[in-house]
Amino acid sequence: MDIVRRNNVSVTGNPNGRTVVLAHGFGCDQNMWRMTVPALAEKYQVVLFDYVGSGRSEPSAFSERRYASLVGYARDVVEVCETLGLRDAAFVGHSVSAMIGVLAADMAPKSIGALVMVAPSPRYIDDDNYRGGFSSEDIDELLASLESNYLGWSAAMAPIIMGNADRPEFGEELKNSFCATDPVMARVFARTTFLSDSRDDLKSVAVPTLVLECTQDVIAPREVGAFVHERIPGSTLVTLDATGHCPHLSAPEATNEAILEFLAVQR
Template structure:
């Protein structure tokens, strides 16, 4: 199957412009970039896609063995770029897709000119000398809740992940996105996401990277962003005024401005 069909790839913007590839986070789809993309389409080629199991992707393409860890998703990214014959791409990855982009850039660095990592976390579980934001008991409880009542988990967790309690419509939108994701695949993807440990991969990256850290992010706290910055060679850390874990929804103008400013540093 073509990766373009499997991952519901859409291409917009200017053919001759620099290419940005936007990758969404857990429980989301490419629609979550809808308020960021308009800032780039006049001067850039923009590529959007859905991870298998999300949005308009082909659910029949899901293979537990392929997607047992984040490398399967990184392979999808590289197959998309290969089919489109793209190089020197600016990869913009939100949440778990930040580490997917890291793995893809390690495997084929020539495909990428820059990485933009929005709310990245190489490990969500606390470890000795490392603060990931969650104890193992926290993650086990989260996964058990997700297994027993995915829809209920989605409605309860989405507002906390989104933050911005003064704008409850944002939390509701994220919850609805969670609920549109195939539950069986989402449960497996959650395990792959929240039990991953990509700390040793960070020093292997040779592509320059921008880390966008939000304030009051319950999923990727500021200590995590600082850790990524310290261990990712050639990285730049920018802390946004945006609160919560999804600035692509809550603060698209600020997010787009930070990406644009970083790209101008070439």
């Protein structure tokens, strides 16, 4: 299948600049980056795409077996990079996409030369000496609710994930994005996301890395940002003056500034 059509790939910005790949998180699509693209496009070439099962990707390409693991989503990233002939691209991944980027960079080191991890979490479930933010029971209940009533789950969870209760339009947008996703495909991505454990993968990161966390984030608390930063030697940790799990929407100026400053010092 044509990869560009499969993943609804679009390319914009400066064709002579370094390429920056923007990767959305669970329940979202590339439109979530609309406030970041203009900030990058003057200097950088920007690649946007939708994971299979999200946005305007090709539904017929969906495979429950492939996407039952984050490796399947990382293969999407690698195939997009290979199709476009990318070299030394900077990969900006939101939420679970930060970990997908870690896997993709390991699989295709010539294609990806830097990582920006926006509100990352290598494991959502608490473990011995590790706080992911959720107990096993929490995640079981979350997935059961999602699988029994996806639209109801979306309406209830989107405002919590987004935070910023004083700006309900952001929560409404995230809810609409969730609701636009096919429930069957969303269930697979949700299970893959919330049951994942990518902590051991962090040690493989060998490229310059920026970790962006928010001051308050119910999905990825600050202990998680500190953990990721500690496990990736040489990484940079920036705490944004932002709340919620989607700072590229709720605090785009601060998010864009941090990304641009990081990219400016890369080769």
